[in-house]
Amino acid sequence: MKRHFRILVGATVGLTLTPAPLPALSRDAQPLAAPVILAQAQSSEEEELLRRKKRKGAERDEQRTPHAERPAQRERAKRPAAREREAIKRRAAEPEPAITEERQKRRKEREAARRPAAEPEPAITEERQKRRKEREAARQRNAEPEPAITEERVKRRKEREAAMRRPENAARLFDSAKEKPVRRKTGGAEPDQPARARGERLPESDAAAQARASRDPVQIGSVISEEGRRIERPRRERPEVPQGAELVREVNNRFIFRTDNTYFIERPREERFIIDAREVYYEELPRSRQREVVVRPDGTRIVTIRNRWGDVVRRVKILPDDREIVLVYVEDDYYDEVLEWRDPGLELPPLDLDIPVRDYILDAEWVEDPEDYYTFLDQPPVELVERTYSLNEVRRSARIRDKVRRIDLDIINFEFGSAQIPESEIGKLEGVAEAMQRLLKENPGETFLIEGHTDAVGAEVANLALSDQRAEAVATALTNVFDIAPENMETQGYGEQYLKVETQEPERKNRRVAIRRITPLVAPVASSE
Numbered sequence: 001m002k003r004h005f006r007i008l009v010g011a012t013v014g015l016t017l018t019p020a021p022l023p024a025l026s027r028d029a030q031p032l033a034a035p036v037i038l039a040q041a042q043s044s045e046e047e048e049l050l051r052r053k054k055r056k057g058a059e060r061d062e063q064r065t066p067h068a069e070r071p072a073q074r075e076r077a078k079r080p081a082a083r084e085r086e087a088i089k090r091r092a093a094e095p096e097p098a099i100t101e102e103r104q105k106r107r108k109e110r111e112a113a114r115r116p117a118a119e120p121e122p123a124i125t126e127e128r129q130k131r132r133k134e135r136e137a138a139r140q141r142n143a144e145p146e147p148a149i150t151e152e153r154v155k156r157r158k159e160r161e162a163a164m165r166r167p168e169n170a171a172r173l174f175d176s177a178k179e180k181p182v183r184r185k186t187g188g189a190e191p192d193q194p195a196r197a198r199g200e201r202l203p204e205s206d207a208a209a210q211a212r213a214s215r216d217p218v219q220i221g222s223v224i225s226e227e228g229r230r231i232e233r234p235r236r237e238r239p240e241v242p243q244g245a246e247l248v249r250e251v252n253n254r255f256i257f258r259t260d261n262t263y264f265i266e267r268p269r270e271e272r273f274i275i276d277a278r279e280v281y282y283e284e285l286p287r288s289r290q291r292e293v294v295v296r297p298d299g300t301r302i303v304t305i306r307n308r309w310g311d312v313v314r315r316v317k318i319l320p321d322d323r324e325i326v327l328v329y330v331e332d333d334y335y336d337e338v339l340e341w342r343d344p345g346l347e348l349p350p351l352d353l354d355i356p357v358r359d360y361i362l363d364a365e366w367v368e369d370p371e372d373y374y375t376f377l378d379q380p381p382v383e384l385v386e387r388t389y390s391l392n393e394v395r396r397s398a399r400i401r402d403k404v405r406r407i408d409l410d411i412i413n414f415e416f417g418s419a420q421i422p423e424s425e426i427g428k429l430e431g432v433a434e435a436m437q438r439l440l441k442e443n444p445g446e447t448f449l450i451e452g453h454t455d456a457v458g459a460e461v462a463n464l465a466l467s468d469q470r471a472e473a474v475a476t477a478l479t480n481v482f483d484i485a486p487e488n489m490e491t492q493g494y495g496e497q498y499l500k501v502e503t504q505e506p507e508r509k510n511r512r513v514a515i516r517r518i519t520p521l522v523a524p525v526a527s528s529e
Contacts (some may be wrong), residue, residue: 006017007120054513059430106311108129173360174351175398175498179262202355206520209381209403211389212256220326220524223303223316228283228291234238240309242341251465257343263460265468268310272476272486289313302487307408312391316488317444325445327487328522330390335360344389345399353382364411370431374438381403389521394449395492400521402448407432407515408500413473414511417458419469429474432515433482439517440488452493455510456503460495474513 118394172178203209222445223476241247245259255266274280279295288308295301299320307313315328353360394400411428412417412421439446452471471491478484519525 013457017218038339077279078176084109125223126141128512157364158202170514173357174402176345176402179398183221189302191421203380203384206380206525209383209385210525211384220428222324222480223291224303224318224509226285228285231284231290233280233282233283240353245341249461249465251462252469254465254468256461256464263464264498265464266403267468270486272472272479272489273304299513315487317485319444326447326523327447328391329388337371341396343397343399345388345397345402348386348399351383351399351402351519355382360405362405362407364407364428364432367431370434373407373435374430375516376405377409377435377439381520385520388524391490391522394518394521395490398498401516401518404516404518409474409513409515410500410509412513413508414470416506416511417466419466419473421473426477426481429477429482433484434480436478436488437482441486443519444488445523446487446517446519447522449516450478450491450515453498453500453510453514454513455494455505456499464493464495467495470513472513480495 052300053246165466174289193263198372203211240261241257245257247255248258248263249256253267255268257264273294276297277294278297279292285291285305290306292304292306293301294304300332301318303311303314303316303318305314312328315326317325317327360382362372364373367373382405383403385403389400389494390396408428409432414421436448438444450471452467452469452474454467454470456463471493475486475489475491478485478489496510500509500512501506503510
C-alpha cells in the first residue's frame with residue numbers, strides 16, 4: 001500500500017515539473033531561474049506533506065497493532081523490573097486521590113511487616129514488654145516463694161520435725177519393747193536396752209532378707225494335687241485352746257484368750273473371703289487337715305489349708321489360667337506337735353536400728369505425696385528373716401512383726417468406742433490403697449497386715465474386740481471401695497496393748513489402724529515372684 005502511494009505521488013510531481021515550450025534564446029541570454037526555484041519550494045512542501053502522512057500512517061498502524069506486539073511493549077516485556085518502575089513512576093506522576101491513599105496505606109503495612117523485630121511498632125513493643133515482665137515475675141516467684149507460702153511451709157516442716165522428734169510421752173518405738181516383761185528362752189538385754197540384732201546390715205531386698213531361710217530351695221507342690229473328700233460347710237466352731245491359755249470371752253464370733261498375762265483374739269473363719277463368691281466348698285484331707293475353696297465370679301480360686309488346730313498352713317490364689325500364686329506357706333509338719341503357743345521372737349535379741357524413725361514408721365498425717373506410700377511399702381525388712389512364719393506367729397509375736405516397717409493411718413478418725421469409718425474418712429485411704437494396688441500388680445502374692453488399736457480408756461477385753469473390728473472395717477473398705485482382694489489382707493486387733501502415746505486418757509492418736517507388708521515373713525520370695 002505504501003509502495004502504491006509513493007508511485008502516485010511521484011507521478012504527480014513528475015507532471016508538475018514537466019517544462020513548457022521555451023522561446024529561442026540568444027547565445028548571450030541568461031536562463032530563467034524562477035521556475036526552478038518554484039519547483040524546489042513545491043518539492044519541499046510535498047516532502048513535508050509526505051512525511052506527515054507517513055507519520056500519521058505509522059501512528060495508525062501502531063494503534064491497530066496488538067498491545068503485546070508494539071515495539072516499546074515488547075522491549076518492556078523483556079524487562080519486567082524496568083516496566084514496573086515505569087508503571088510506578090507513571091502512577092506517581094498522575095495518581096488518583098482515592099487509589100493513592102489506599103496504596104499508601106497498604107505500602108505502610110507492608111513496610112511495617114518487613115521491619116525487623118528489633119524495631120516493632122509501639123503497641124506491639126508495649127505488649128511484649130508486659131508479657132516479659134509477667135514471665136520474669138513468675139520466675140522470681142518460683143525462685144523466691146511468696147512470704148505467706150513460705151511461712152506455711154516452714155510451719156508445717158517444724159510440725160513434722162517436732163512429731164519426728166517424738167514427744168516426751170511417746171511410747172517406745174518397737175511394739176516388742178511395749179510388751180510386759182516375759183521370760184526369755186535365751187539370755188540377752190531387756191527390751192528397753194536394745195542390742196544390735198546379730199550385727200548385720202539392713203537387707204537390700206526381700207530375697208536378701210530371706211537368704212538364710214532359702215539356702216535350701218523350697219519345693220512347693222500344687223495345693224490341689226492332693227485328693228480330698230467333700231464335706232458340708234463346718235458350723236461355727238471355736239478354735240482349739242492352746243496349752244497354758246484360757247478362753248476368756250466370745251464377742252461377735254471372736255474368741256479372746258489369755259496367756260502369759262496378755263490377751264489375744266482369734267477368729268475361726270475369714271468371712272470377708274466368701275462375700276460375693278460364686279461357690280464355696282470344703283474338703284477333708286489326710287492328717288486331719290481341711291481345705292477351703294472359694295471360687296470368684298471370674299474363675300479365680302482361693303484355696304486355704306488348715307491343720308487340725310485350725311491354723312492356716314497354706315493359702316494359694318489360682319488364677320483362671322491355672323497359675324498358682326503362693327500367699328502363705330508353712331511346712332506341713334510344723335504344727336504336727338502338740339498345740340502349744342510359743343513366741344518365736346523370744347529366741348531373737350532385741351531389735352536395734354541405726355536408721356531414722358521416719359524410715360521405719362510412716363505417719364500418714366505428714367504424707368504430702370501419695371507416692372510416699374508406695375516407696376515405703378516397697379522396702380524390704382529391716383533385718384534377716386530366719387524362716388517363713390505362719391500367720392498366727394506374725395499376728396501374735398510383736399518381735400516378728402517388728403522386722404517389717406509400719407504405716408500409721410492416724411488420719412482415720414474413729415469415734416470413741418466405735419469401729420465405724422465415717423463416709424467422709426473413706427477418701428483418706430486412697431493414697432495407701434493406690435500403693436497397695438501397684439504392689440499387687442507387680443506381685444499378686446503380696447500380703448498386708450491391717451492392725452487395729454484403741455486408747456487405754458475402758459476394759460482391756462472390750463478394747464481388744466473393738467480394735468479387731470476397726471481393722472476389719474478398714475480391710476472391708478479397701479475391698480469394697482478400692483478393689484483390694486480380701487485374700488491379700490490379714491486383720492488383727494491389739495486393743496490398748498501397743499499405745500502410740502503413753503497415756504491413760506482418751507487420745508485420738510491411739511485410736512488408729514496400722515498397715516505392714518508381711519509378704520517376706522509368710523511366703524518364700526521365689527514362689528511369690
